[in-house]
Amino acid sequence: MARVIVDCAIYKDGHRTDGPDDLSDALDQARASGAFLWIGLHEPTEEEFALVTSEFGLHPLAVEDALTAHQRPKLEVYDDSLFMVLKPLEYDDATATVTSGELMVFVGDAFVVTVRHGEGSALAEVRHRLEKDPELLRKGPASVLYVISDTVVDHYVEIASELQVDLEELESSVFSPNVSDSGNTASTIYTFKRQALEFRRATGPLMDPMNRLTSSGVPFVAESIRPFFRDVADHLTRSNEQGESLDRLLSDILAAHLTQVGVRQNDDMRKISAWAAMAAAPTMVAGIYGMNFEHMPELHQTWGYPAVMTLMAGIVTFLYVFFKRRGWL
The missing domain is CATH 1.20.58.340 (Magnesium transport protein CorA, transmembrane region)
Structure with a gap:
């Protein structure tokens, strides 16, 4: 089990204390002291995740999704926990490719369990950011979900800006009078369009979960934390608009390029x-x-x-x- 546990800590009154080596009574200790437990896991197997499942009473359907990955961004509500799926993105400027990981977050009354797949969703930065803000930490486990969501969505905005810069360079090259290799140009446009599609697959489905987190009726999310999720939803809306704009521009560039090819022919x-x-x-x-x-x-x-x-x-x-x-x- 230690192989997959990236970090484990108990947070009380906005401050961190190291988590116990034995998870069997960790949740009871956290509840008794008014704290909450955050366990971070990386690509656990079913056997390795079994202890966490039994101790925290996680729903088997959510556990199955967390283990198999390849899920769309979503938010599911169960009796004892929330289950949220996010898709963190990474952009390689050298190859102009967008790659996605997967991050599953279980949120209960006194615990947070994060399960990540892929290398593009490390949460050390998220922990450090949250631990520097005791006031936010005092809002409970939902504060962890907020900071994770905010970090992921802010990275969407950065990637969208990088894609926009690369798109402008692509547009200049397509309409350059010296462009003659139509086959390679069309292939480049289609490749870029796939990156835009990968971006939209991560950002588009996340809008509904964010809107639900800003409204009442979602358990384990206190009224005081909802304005923070509204801020994330605003940033996500901007990311979605940028993604849609990229897709439309790529379609227009492709159509213009094919028209150029026809005129040239x-x-x-x-x-x-x-x-x-x-x-x-x-x-x-x-x-x-x-x-x-x-x-x-x-x-x-x-x-x-x-x-x-x-x-x-x-x-x-x-x-x-x-x-x-x-x-x-």
Whole structure:
């Protein structure tokens, strides 16, 4: 069990004390002293999580979700606890990729259990931030849920800003007159669109849980902590708007790029058609005079050959000037 326990502490009157080595009576100790217990776990197995499940009375459906991961952001209310799923995001600027982890939070009357999957959702920073604010800690286990949510959502805002910068660079490259490799450009746009989709998968479904936490009727969330969740909901709304804006802009950029490709192809076809027409005229004349009939105009005239060559040159020149004026060449 020690392998998966990242941190364990009891918080009383806004201050931290180290958690007990034996979890069997930790919750009773916390309740008796008016404190609460916070246990952080990283990718536990079913056997390793069994003790926590039995001691804290966690609902088996929530436990199953916490162990298997791959959940959408959500909030579920059970008799003895709340169960919330968040998807922390990380953005690699070097590869322009968004990766998501998963963070499950159980909140009860005197305990918080966090289960994280992936490397992008470490909570050490969250603990340090919370432990520096005793007044907030005194609001109980819901304060932990607030700080976790606030940290995750604030990171969404940062990632959205980074994606916006990269999108502006992509837009400049797409509309650059020097861009000619349409295949790679379209692939880049689609790849970026997948990153925007990954972002929206994390932020979009979280809006409903945040709205529920700001309203009355959710157990284990006191009235005094609800304004803090409203602040998180405001930041999340901005993140969702940025995500939707990114998606719309990417769709517009892709449509504009495909239009550019179509215009470029039409221009190429006009040029090919013009050159083909200029090649066809002398080919036709040469074909006629290559049929070797005996009685043909100018066939036996000394000026016949230069006249035909002049005719072919004149036709080609006329077609060239005509197509040039039309903008085909």
